[in-house]
Amino acid sequence: GENVEQHPSTLSVQEGDSAVIKCTYSDSASNYFPWYKQELGKGPQLIIDIRSNVGEKKDQRIAVTLNKTAKHFSLHITETQPEDSAVYFCAASMRKAAGNKLTFGGGTRVLVKP
Amino acid sequence: GAVVSQHPSWVICKSGTSVKIECRSLDFQATTMFWYRQFPKQSLMLMATSNEGSKATYEQGVEKDKFLINHASLTLSTLTVTSAHPEDSSFYICSARRDLITDTQYFGPGTRLTVL
Numbered sequence: 001g002e003n004v005e006q007h008p009s010t011l012s013v014q015e016g017d018s019a020v021i022k023c024t025y026s027d028s029a030s031n032y033f034p035w036y037k038q039e040l041g042k043g044p045q046l047i048i049d050i051r052s053n054v055g056e057k058k059d060q061r062i063a064v065t066l067n068k069t070a071k072h073f074s075l076h077i078t079e080t081q082p083e084d085s086a087v088y089f090c091a092a093s094m095r096k097a098a099g100n101k102l103t104f105g106g107g108t109r110v111l112v113k114p
Numbered sequence: 115g116a117v118v119s120q121h122p123s124w125v126i127c128k129s130g131t132s133v134k135i136e137c138r139s140l141d142f143q144a145t146t147m148f149w150y151r152q153f154p155k156q157s158l159m160l161m162a163t164s165n166e167g168s169k170a171t172y173e174q175g176v177e178k179d180k181f182l183i184n185h186a187s188l189t190l191s192t193l194t195v196t197s198a199h200p201e202d203s204s205f206y207i208c209s210a211r212r213d214l215i216t217d218t219q220y221f222g223p224g225t226r227l228t229v230l
Contacts, residue, residue, distance in 0.1 A: 046218065
């Protein structure tokens, strides 16, 4: 089955700096890659996603890049703010295969210091 | 929007009792819902996939007789933890897939279960 590795496990940045989280996946058939933000005691919130026919996607301060050849994708947060502090999860799934199940990375705890 | 709710948000029960958790898609119909379990400072672990009108599909290692899943309508799935024990204490989160075309899953706020 699919395996998703996420790095780093923790990330501390100064407010205003950029944060980058990287994930690799094992199954080349995966074609959908969402990113979720989870605050303490809450459910994950979808912040951005990308499909395998696209190399990059941007939404305001958040961007995701995908390298299908290398089987890795990254989340970029620019101009970080204290409210960006949370745990971020990447995930991968195969459309219509295996029930569209998501396989999650281990998570990255991001702390933005004011 | 795509809003998913869960009820209750937290529950404390005695060992040996059963607990039911509800997951509702509030503004869309969800043919498929998923149930996850999350331990402190860990990632989400898929327990089962719930399809409306059919039996749930459980992940390897998840006891289907212990974690009963019912998806009776397009907006409601329930997870019942039967004969709960302290090791079942965890954060249970559901998600709903909006339609058959997209893969996007929207998550509920989670239910904190504590078994004494």
